[in-house]
Amino acid sequence: MKPVCLVLGAGAGIGGxxxxxxxxxxxxxxxxxxxxxxxxxxxxxxxxxxxxxxxGYLLDAAKPDTIEERVEAVxxxxxxxxxxxxxxxxxxxxxxxxxxxxxxxxxxxxxxxFALFRVAKAVCPRMEGRGQGTILVTSATAxxxxxxxxxxxxxxxxxxxxxxxxxxxxxxxxxxxxxHILVDGAVDAPDTLGKMLGPERFQELREARGLEHDGLxxxxxIADTYLHLAKQHRSTWTHEIDLRxxxxxxxxxx
Numbered sequence: 001m002k003p004v005c006l007v008l009g010a011g012a013g014i015g016g017x018x019x020x021x022x023x024x025x026x027x028x029x030x031x032x033x034x035x036x037x038x039x040x041x042x043x044x045x046x047x048x049x050x051x052x053x054x055x056g057y058l059l060d061a062a063k064p065d066t067i068e069e070r071v072e073a074v075x076x077x078x079x080x081x082x083x084x085x086x087x088x089x090x091x092x093x094x095x096x097x098x099x100x101x102x103x104x105x106x107x108x109x110x111x112x113x114f115a116l117f118r119v120a121k122a123v124c125p126r127m128e129g130r131g132q133g134t135i136l137v138t139s140a141t142a143x144x145x146x147x148x149x150x151x152x153x154x155x156x157x158x159x160x161x162x163x164x165x166x167x168x169x170x171x172x173x174x175x176x177x178x179x180h181i182l183v184d185g186a187v188d189a190p191d192t193l194g195k196m197l198g199p200e201r202f203q204e205l206r207e208a209r210g211l212e213h214d215g216l217x218x219x220x221x222i223a224d225t226y227l228h229l230a231k232q233h234r235s236t237w238t239h240e241i242d243l244r245x246x247x248x249x250x251x252x253x254x
Contacts (some may be wrong), residue, residue, distance in 0.1 A: 001079040002028040002053055006071070008119065009033065009087030010059060013189025014042045014138055014220045018085045021223035022115035023052030027083065030074050032059040039191075061088055061115040062107065071122040080130060081231050082125055086116055089192060090156045094149030105152045113163060120167055127176045134177045134230045137164050141184045141251045153231075161240075168239055169205040177237050184244040184251050190217040195248045215247045 005022035009015045010031035019029035020043075030046055033040055040056040041129025047054040055078070059066050074081060090112035092104050116137060123142060143161040146154035164180040171178065186193055188210050193200040209215030222243060229238055244250060 001024060003082040004030055004074055004079045005083040005085060006030045006074060006081050006116070006123075007032060007085045007087060008041060008059070008062050008067070008135045009085075009089060010040070010056070010139070011087075011189065011191030012039065013187055013191050013193075014044070014045075014183070014222050015085065015087040017219040017223040018087065018136075018192075018226050019043065019054060020047050020050070020052065021220070021227050022083065022085075023054055024050065027053075028078055030070075030078065030081075031056040032070060034058065034060050034231040061118075062110050067115060067118045068122045071119070071126075075126060081126065081130070083134045083136065083225060084119060084123055085136045085138070086119060088112065088115055091140075091196075093196075095151070096149060097151055100151050101117060105155070106161070108152035108156035110158065112153075113159035116160055116163055117197070120163075124167070124171055124176060128171065128174045132175045134179070136179050136226050136229055136235075137166070137181060139164075139180050139182045139203050141182065143180075143182060145251050145254070164239070168172050172237070172239075177232070177234070179238055180240045181225070181229070182240065182242045182251075183217060183222070183241050185248045186216050187222070188218055206209060209247075213247075217243060217245055 005027040007015045007019045010019055010033045019031050023029040031040060031043055037058055044054045044056045059070055061067055088111050090108040092108055139160055140157050142150050142154040143157035161180055164178050168178045
């Protein structure tokens with residue numbers, strides 16, 4: 001029975017590449033995403049083409065019981081979840097306070113913070129019983145800096161960061177490693193940045209800053225960091241890390 005890496009938010013960017021990287025290391029990658037079943041199957045097929053092991057499921061993390069039921073099914077039918085890559089986005093775009101509805105604000109919290117709380121409630125008791133486990137949490141600059149138009153996103157991601165700290169405080173001594181990974185820059189990801197900008201603007205950005213310029217964060221290289229974090233010895237765990245391109249100014253200098 002292979003150990004499982006459960007990826008919540010498995011698009012063609014960070015999530016899909018994390019699943020691929022862990023599958024290369026002998027994990028069974030369980031890929032979950034809200035929509036685009038064809039894209040999900042494509043990711044699974046890409047992993048299997050590299051002789052990896054994977055399965056894919058559509059999962060709407062904003063709906064009750066979906067996360068809990070998937071965790072229970074994976075543990076019962078596939079194997080123990082040793083690693084969770086929590087990669088759910090919660091960006092609703094730049095909106096003034098007047099244009100941010102109650103529903104939109106709450107959706108950011110449900111995806112960024114409450115969903116992480118739910119997955120922790122589902123996996124931490126199991127990991128605690130086994131004496132080990134890793135939860136890798138993708139985060140964003142909004143977790144540490146609130147900009148105009150980012151009321152929902154900043155509040156939700158700031159909550160995500162604090163939740164990582166409280167989870168570490170309770171479960172770190174029990175062998176569960178929680179890492180808050182602050183992605184401080186634009187990621188070369190068609191499923192996220194590509195959709196926000198549109199295909200033409202995204203390609204222009206790639207040609208101006210990405211590709212051979214290395215000015216966009218590459219999902220495959222981000223995945224290498226996730227694997228490194230999961231393999232860290234417990235005497236030197238990293239609990240928070242910033243990732244950005246060499247040419248980007250860090251969040252604290254903006």
